[in-house]
Amino acid sequence: MALIMETPVDALIKGEHESPPRWKKSTVVFVLGGPGSGKGTQCANLVKHFSYTHFSAGDLLRAEIKSGSQFGAMIQSMIVDGRIVPSEITVKLLCKAMEESGNDKFLIDGFPRNEENRIVFENVANIEPAFVLFFDCPEEELERRIMSRNQGREDDNIETIKKRFKVFVESTLPIISYYESKGKLRKINAAKPSEEVFEAVKVLFAS
Ligand SMILES: Nc1ncnc2c1ncn2[C@@H]1O[C@H](COP(=O)(O)OP(=O)(O)O)[C@@H](O)[C@H]1O
Numbered sequence: 001m002a003l004i005m006e007t008p009v010d011a012l013i014k015g016e017h018e019s020p021p022r023w024k025k026s027t028v029v030f031v032l033g034g035p036g037s038g039k040g041t042q043c044a045n046l047v048k049h050f051s052y053t054h055f056s057a058g059d060l061l062r063a064e065i066k067s068g069s070q071f072g073a074m075i076q077s078m079i080v081d082g083r084i085v086p087s088e089i090t091v092k093l094l095c096k097a098m099e100e101s102g103n104d105k106f107l108i109d110g111f112p113r114n115e116e117n118r119i120v121f122e123n124v125a126n127i128e129p130a131f132v133l134f135f136d137c138p139e140e141e142l143e144r145r146i147m148s149r150n151q152g153r154e155d156d157n158i159e160t161i162k163k164r165f166k167v168f169v170e171s172t173l174p175i176i177s178y179y180e181s182k183g184k185l186r187k188i189n190a191a192k193p194s195e196e197v198f199e200a201v202k203v204l205f206a207s
């Protein structure tokens with residue numbers, strides 16, 4: 001459903017619900033890392049073993065483009081340019097997805113990507129992450145992985161990849177430092193083979 005429609009989330013944002021909905025008391029784990037670091041791959045592994053629901057901010061934005069949303073063209077041009085979409089849009093998509101899922105444990109992948117993302121989510125959802133996973137991987141390896149990802153994504157080309165790396169360093173690394181200073185960061189060596197990365201990730205969810 002395109003975002004132009006009034007959704008239950010709008011009512012929630014306006015405080016029109018009598019009691020806080022279930023998702024507002026959710027356990028949230030943010031999953032961060034450079035483009036191609038394995039966020040989506042490891043979240044797909046995690047949901048097979050733990051009762052979390054996975055949402056990728058990028059996937060939600062791509063679905064919004066496909067839905068024929070009034071914001072579709074704008075979102076698409078920002079993605080092709082490697083830029084971060086206005087937070088109001090992304091946060092609304094995430095909250096709507098959480099609301100509709102019926103679950104209360106979420107892996108949110110590729111978000112928050114900048115300070116605006118983080119603050120708008122905090123203000124709207126009023127949720128602090130339980131912890132933040134950070135998939136650490138050198139840029140040369142990220143580039144190799146993206147160039148062989150073959151998902152037909154318009155932003156998986158060398159020109160956009162360079163822009164996405166720059167945005168990651170300038171806008172997302174400060175968020176990672178912010179969570180580190182709060183003692184919430186769990187850093188994983190994501191340059192290893194996928195199975196080894198998952199062994200390291202799994203431990204964090206087992207307790
Ligand atoms: N540990 C790994 N080693 C090698 N390739 C990987 C690893 N993890 C993921 N990949 C591959 O790299 C590409 C990017 O992974 P993906 O999960 O889409 O990353 P992200 O969501 O962080 O961009 C995919 O083609 C995936 O199969």
Ligand SMILES: Nc1ccn([C@@H]2O[C@H](COP(=O)(O)OP(=O)(O)O)[C@@H](O)[C@H]2O)c(=O)n1
Nearest residue numbers: 035036057058079082083084085110111113
């Ligand atoms: N929080 C987010 C997440 C993604 N995006 C956009 O979506 C693109 C793809 O994000 P993604 O998370 O699917 O990309 P990967 O890191 O998985 O390669 C980003 O480069 C941004 O243009 C955004 O604007 N805001």
Ligand SMILES: [Mg+2]
Nearest residue numbers: 039040056058
């Ligand atoms: Mg991804």
